[in-house]
Amino acid sequence: QVQLEQSGAEVKKPGSSVKVSCKASGGTFSTYTVNWVRQAPGQGLEWMGRIIPIFGITHYAQNFQGRVTITADKSTSSAYMELRSLRSEDTAVYFCASGPYTSSPEYWGQGTLVTVSS
Amino acid sequence: QSALTQPPSASGSPGQSVTISCTGTSSDVGGYNYVSWYQQHPGKAPKLMIYEVNKRPSGVPDRFSGSKSGNTASLTVSGLQAEDEADYYCSSYADSNAGVFGTGTKVTVL
Numbered sequence: 001q002v003q004l005e006q007s008g009a010e011v012k013k014p015g016s017s018v019k020v021s022c023k024a025s026g027g028t029f030s031t032y033t034v035n036w037v038r039q040a041p042g043q044g045l046e047w048m049g050r051i052i053p054i055f056g057i058t059h060y061a062q063n064f065q066g067r068v069t070i071t072a073d074k075s076t077s078s079a080y081m082e083l084r085s086l087r088s089e090d091t092a093v094y095f096c097a098s099g100p101y102t103s104s105p106e107y108w109g110q111g112t113l114v115t116v117s118s
Numbered sequence: 119q120s121a122l123t124q125p126p127s128a129s130g131s132p133g134q135s136v137t138i139s140c141t142g143t144s145s146d147v148g149g150y151n152y153v154s155w156y157q158q159h160p161g162k163a164p165k166l167m168i169y170e171v172n173k174r175p176s177g178v179p180d181r182f183s184g185s186k187s188g189n190t191a192s193l194t195v196s197g198l199q200a201e202d203e204a205d206y207y208c209s210s211y212a213d214s215n216a217g218v219f220g221t222g223t224k225v226t227v228l
Contacts, residue, residue: 035217037164044121045156045164045207047217059215062119095163103211104154104169111163 002027004096004109011115012086019082020112022096027107029077029098030054035105036070036081038092048094051079086116122147122208122220129226130198138223140191140208146218148189152211155184155193159204167206168193195225203227 007021022034030053038046049060053072060068064083072079079096093113099106123141130136140147140155147153153171156164166175168184171191181196191210195202208220 037219044222045158045209045219047209047219050217061216097164099166101154101166101169101173101175103150103152103217104166104209106166106169106175108163108165 002029002032002098002107004098004107006094006096006109006112009113009115011117014087014116014118016086017082017084018086018114019080020094020096020114022079022081022109024077024079024098030072030074032098032100033102033105034070034072034079035097036068036079037095037097039095039111040089040092043092046092048081053079083114086114088116090114091116119146119212119216119218122210122218124206124208124220124223126221127224127226129228130195131228132198132200134198135194135196136198136225137192137194138206138208138225140193140210140220142189142191142210142212142218144189146210146212147186147191147208149213150211151186153184153186153191154209155182155191156207156209157202157204158207164207198227200227 035050036048093111096109097105155168158164172184
């Protein structure tokens with residue numbers, strides 16, 4: 001069973017960037033797709049993008065094109081999500097999620113709260 | 119990519135069944151058999167309950183079942199239990215290798 005451990009909470013200024021990490025243990029990291037999903041306070045889930053670590057292929061949601069970069073490091077079984085030009089509306093819990101089923105991640109990180117505030 | 123449409127709320131008494139709908143388009147729900155359902159309790163990460171329309175991951179009770187017809191998918195929870203009270207989200211693979219979630223449904227056990 002894969003376990004995903006995310007980096008800690010962040011407080012950022014508008015216009016800055018944030019990079020959240022997600023380290024996998026207990027399973028085959030590179031062959032599973034890693035998705036990033038966010039959830040604003042009291043709101044629903046929003047898919048941001050994914051990476052297939054073994055190929056380095058990425059797909060991004062249109063809403064985040066040009067503002068988000070997802071990377072992976074197979075040597076450390078880690079994935080990263082960087083979001084730039086932060087605004088207050090980006091305040092949310094960011095989850096990484098992975099697993100063997102196509103487009104249906106089974107394993108989720110604990111979430112990382114990113115607060116954007118001046 | 120617009121969010122899939124779910125009813126905001128659903129409810130049922132213990133032992134009853136509740137069905138949640140998830141309506142998309144031919145570019146997502148209707149075009150692919152990659153619809154999944156997640157359960158989320160407050161302050162927790164989502165939990166996968168159904169994948170590929172009607173398959174259950176190991177450990178998910180068979181009280182949870184999924185189906186799809188055209189552009190609408192459905193999740194049925196039979197034999198409702200108190201611990202089923204949670205938010206439920208559908209999700210689908212979509213055109214251009216995208217993913218999309220539903221708007222979410224709060225299930226209340228009366």
